[in-house]
Amino acid sequence: MSTVLTIGSGKGGVGKTTAVANLAVALAAGGEKVVCIDGDIGLRNLDVIMGLENRIVYDLVDVVEGRCRLRQAMIRDKHLPELYLIPAAQTRDKSAVSPSDMVRLCDELRGEYDWILIDSPAGIERGFKNAIAPADRVVVVTNPEVSAVRDADRVIGILEAEEKGTPSLVINRLNPAMVKRHDMLSADDVVDLLAVKVIGIVPEDDDVIVAANRGTPVALDPKSRAGQAFRNIAQRLKGANVPFLDLDDQGNLWQRLFAGRK
Amino acid sequence: MSASQLTLKIKGLRDSLLVTLPEGRWEELRGLLLNQIQEREAFFKGARLALDVGPQALHVSEVSELRDALSEQGVALWAVLSDSPSTEKTAQLLGLATRLARPTPEVPRAPAETVEADKALWVDKTLRSGMRVEYPGHIVVLGDVNPGAEVVAGGSVIVWGRLRGVVHAGAEGDKAATVCALDLSPQQLRIAGEIALAPKQRKTPVPEIVRLQDGQLVAEPWHPDKH
Numbered sequence: 001m002s003t004v005l006t007i008g009s010g011k012g013g014v015g016k017t018t019a020v021a022n023l024a025v026a027l028a029a030g031g032e033k034v035v036c037i038d039g040d041i042g043l044r045n046l047d048v049i050m051g052l053e054n055r056i057v058y059d060l061v062d063v064v065e066g067r068c069r070l071r072q073a074m075i076r077d078k079h080l081p082e083l084y085l086i087p088a089a090q091t092r093d094k095s096a097v098s099p100s101d102m103v104r105l106c107d108e109l110r111g112e113y114d115w116i117l118i119d120s121p122a123g124i125e126r127g128f129k130n131a132i133a134p135a136d137r138v139v140v141v142t143n144p145e146v147s148a149v150r151d152a153d154r155v156i157g158i159l160e161a162e163e164k165g166t167p168s169l170v171i172n173r174l175n176p177a178m179v180k181r182h183d184m185l186s187a188d189d190v191v192d193l194l195a196v197k198v199i200g201i202v203p204e205d206d207d208v209i210v211a212a213n214r215g216t217p218v219a220l221d222p223k224s225r226a227g228q229a230f231r232n233i234a235q236r237l238k239g240a241n242v243p244f245l246d247l248d249d250q251g252n253l254w255q256r257l258f259a260g261r262k
Numbered sequence: 263m264s265a266s267q268l269t270l271k272i273k274g275l276r277d278s279l280l281v282t283l284p285e286g287r288w289e290e291l292r293g294l295l296l297n298q299i300q301e302r303e304a305f306f307k308g309a310r311l312a313l314d315v316g317p318q319a320l321h322v323s324e325v326s327e328l329r330d331a332l333s334e335q336g337v338a339l340w341a342v343l344s345d346s347p348s349t350e351k352t353a354q355l356l357g358l359a360t361r362l363a364r365p366t367p368e369v370p371r372a373p374a375e376t377v378e379a380d381k382a383l384w385v386d387k388t389l390r391s392g393m394r395v396e397y398p399g400h401i402v403v404l405g406d407v408n409p410g411a412e413v414v415a416g417g418s419v420i421v422w423g424r425l426r427g428v429v430h431a432g433a434e435g436d437k438a439a440t441v442c443a444l445d446l447s448p449q450q451l452r453i454a455g456e457i458a459l460a461p462k463q464r465k466t467p468v469p470e471i472v473r474l475q476d477g478q479l480v481a482e483p484w485h486p487d488k489h
Contacts, residue, residue, distance in 0.1 A: 098333075154410065
């Protein structure tokens with residue numbers, strides 16, 4: 001049984017591509033066979049985050065337009081042998097691929113792979129429509145910011161209208177200290193508005209940027225908290241019941257003692 | 263009825279085409295439309311299309327599938343006109359227009375003539391950002407109206423939930439229209455021609471009703487004995 005999982009957000013820059021790379025790595029490290037498809041034609045960067053940029057020969061558009069076989073466009077990951085990437089074309093735009101192309105492509109991959117992860121572009125236009133067309137499940141990534149939550153709400157509405165079911169939510173880049181000072185929306189505030197199931201809360205973590213620049217997703221780093229959060233999400237995607245990280249336990253001893261008395 | 267007997271009416275509007283479907287089975291009509299577009303590709307390419315489906319009751323998947331099929335032919339579907347309330351609702355959920363020109367009340371269609379003041383549209387879900395529900399009668403929402411969503415009614419609006427988007431009651435000038443909600447904190451609230459901006463949010467919301475009194479929008483807590 002394979003699952004086509006699309007990751008979208010509406011707003012740009014909230015961490016869709018980071019989430020795809022990390023979930024793919026975490027799933028593949030757990031023994032699953034995974035293919036990622038970069039749906040952001042014209043502005044690809046999943047290949048960069050996964051560190052596979054210089055291995056690209058063929059891309060998604062080449063497959064769709066019949067210039068190569070699907071196999072030829074699949075790049076094997078450097079670290080994990082059961083993880084593949086189908087990169088986007090950089091020199092074309094979203095209209096080079098149609099929703100039915102994406103459905104056909106995923107149908108070809110189904111059966112051979114456990115997970116097909118699609119990185120949706122920002123926005124709600126053609127590229128997004130392409131990315132959700134083949135999806136069995138959708139994860140919406142948002143940040144604890146009013147504008148990102150507003151866009152997530154829009155995307156969830158579109159998914160419901162298109163009968164893709166209610167997506168699950170990843171709240172990315174939560175800063176517990178800012179939440180405590182009431183300078184940032186809390187996870188509860190976000191859920192209160194969006195009214196969907198949360199599948200993960202990822203703390204803000206400098207390691208994510210370092211890892212992305214290196215092309216080694218943070219989920220491969222056993223010490224990183226964001227990496228742990230992504231590994232937990234991967235477990236939950238597989239149906240496991242993993243408790244949420246206690247994001248407060250990074251405060252010092254005194255803070256913890258006082259927090260406990262409130 | 264064979265497909266060959268069915269014909270489409272095509273009319274040019276200012277910046278788009280209005281295609282009126284005859285009565286018939288949806289699959290046939292859909293095929294007919296797509297065939298026509300394929301045959302006259304040069305004419306339709308790049309067009310914005312408004313589709314009048316008459317009394318046809320359409321499901322979300324049917325409309326979204328057609329929209330995708332049209333977009334693959336380079337035709338953008340922007341409006342679906344229908345006499346069926348369920349089709350109207352479908353179109354609105356997908357973000358398509360259901361009237362050709364929004365501000366003109368004299369739309370040449372039957373329901374506009376009889377003001378459906380006693381009829382209400384039942385919306386049994388939360389309206390999320392970007393959704394717009396418009397109806398000539400009253401609108402009842404069982405769920406929240408989130409920021410960025412719009413509810414526009416000819417009559418009154420009742421929200422059994424949190425009203426945090428934009429709401430316009432009495433949109434065609436009915437000054438007796440009211441707005442009530444369990445938690446009334448809209449981005450903007452209008453009744454007939456009057457506009458009020460968001461009031462400050464209260465910690466513990468109470469159900470409230472807003473009405474137009476002497477040209478002013480007045481909100482008061484809901485008391486069962488007073489109304």
